[in-house]
Amino acid sequence: ATRAGKIIRDVMSRGELGIVEKGKNDLQTEADRSAQRCIMASLSRQYPTVAIIGEEGPSNCEVPSDWVVTDCDQTILSLQCPSEYLQVTDKDIAVWVDPLDGTSEYTQGLLEHVTVLVGIAVKGRAVGGVIHQPYYNHSAGTGESIGRTFWGLVGLGVGGFTPQDPPPGRLIITTTRSHSNELVQKALDVFNPDEVLRVGGAGHKVLLLMEGKAHAYVFASKGCKKWDTCAPEAVLTALGGKLTDIHGNPYEYDKDVQHTNARGVLATARGISHASFVSKIPQEIRDAFA
Ligand SMILES: O=P(O)(O)O[C@H]1[C@H](O)[C@@H](O)[C@H](OP(=O)(O)O)[C@@H](O)[C@H]1O
Ligand SMILES: [Mg+2]
Numbered sequence: 294a295t296r297a298g299k300i301i302r303d304v305m306s307r308g309e310l311g312i313v314e315k316g317k318n319d320l321q322t323e324a325d326r327s328a329q330r331c332i333m334a335s336l337s338r339q340y341p342t343v344a345i346i347g348e349e350g351p352s353n354c355e356v357p358s359d360w361v362v363t364d365c366d367q368t369i370l371s372l373q374c375p376s377e378y379l380q381v382t383d384k385d386i387a388v389w390v391d392p393l394d395g396t397s398e399y400t401q402g403l404l405e406h407v408t409v410l411v412g413i414a415v416k417g418r419a420v421g422g423v424i425h426q427p428y429y430n431h432s433a434g435t436g437e438s439i440g441r442t443f444w445g446l447v448g449l450g451v452g453g454f455t456p457q458d459p460p461p462g463r464l465i466i467t468t469t470r471s472h473s474n475e476l477v478q479k480a481l482d483v484f485n486p487d488e489v490l491r492v493g494g495a496g497h498k499v500l501l502l503m504e505g506k507a508h509a510y511v512f513a514s515k516g517c518k519k520w521d522t523c524a525p526e527a528v529l530t531a532l533g534g535k536l537t538d539i540h541g542n543p544y545e546y547d548k549d550v551q552h553t554n555a556r557g558v559l560a561t562a563r564g565i566s567h568a569s570f571v572s573k574i575p576q577e578i579r580d581a582f583a
């Protein structure tokens with residue numbers, strides 16, 4: 294993920310984004326394509342029989358040798374693997390890769406909204422995740438960034454960042470900046486929030502929950518996909534938060550599930566009652582996402 298982040302910064306520095314329209318309001322750049330080739334080549338070299346699903350489809354994994362990352366973080370490897378994973382085999386695993394989350398924001402220069410997402414599902418549950426933010430600590434002046442990498446494993450914990458809790462006494466909700474509609478707005482209005490943070494990136498929105506900048510991510514629309522939510526859900530869950538569909542039910546991440554999260558997203562920060570948010574979702578919205 295960190296190597297992919299460098300590729301994303303290099304494409305931007307060269308200024309040739311190679312933008313392709315995959316569909317309506319659905320862009321893909323050379324950074325998306327190259328970042329995915331880097332991640333797929335690295336993972337498939339190490340785990341040739343594990344199912345790896347990337348947003349940008351099958352990837353040509355013939356990449357420059359320095360794009361193939363095989364070293365591991367020894368500090369993490371030295372930790373005790375939770376017992377529930379000791380018997381896991383390759384066929385139990387599905388890896389969901391969003392090589393560049395926030396492509397639209399990337400093309401618009403909202404660079405801190407961009408994340409690289411690698412999620413690991415075991416028997417359909419999102420349990421492992423890596424969220425890399427290539428433009429963290431972006432000093433516009435020198436154009437230098439160092440990036441940062443969050444990780445989490447349910448049952449073990451999280452690393453790479455300092456978890457913060459959202460401020461008591463007020464309610465801050467994060468949601469889409471670019472795909473709002475009447476239902477999305479209705480689902481926000483029922484909570485009467487003190488502040489709404491309209492930002493890009495599914496990964497970026499969950500980062501706000503984990504760094505104490507928002508209490509909940511409420512998105513009553515079927516816009517995002519499994520590669521958008523697998524890694525963020527795993528890291529958030531490992532921290533003590535929760536991510537479900539708008540009804541409060543978990544999404545499945547088996548390799549053959551449909552890619553669209555058809556029942557929206559409802560996520561809450563650590564220490565926030567997810568059930569209390571679910572209970573406030575009006576019947577009109579439940580019906581719309583039955
Ligand atoms: O990886 P990309 O295509 O940038 O991922 C998109 C999501 O698919 C899309 O749902 C998000 O839309 P919202 O901002 O409206 O939540 C977009 O931000 C990116 O995460
Ligand atoms: Mg995309």
Ligand SMILES: [Mg+2]
Nearest residue numbers: 391394395521
């Ligand atoms: Mg995405």
Ligand SMILES: [Mg+2]
Nearest residue numbers: 348391393394
């Ligand atoms: Mg993407």
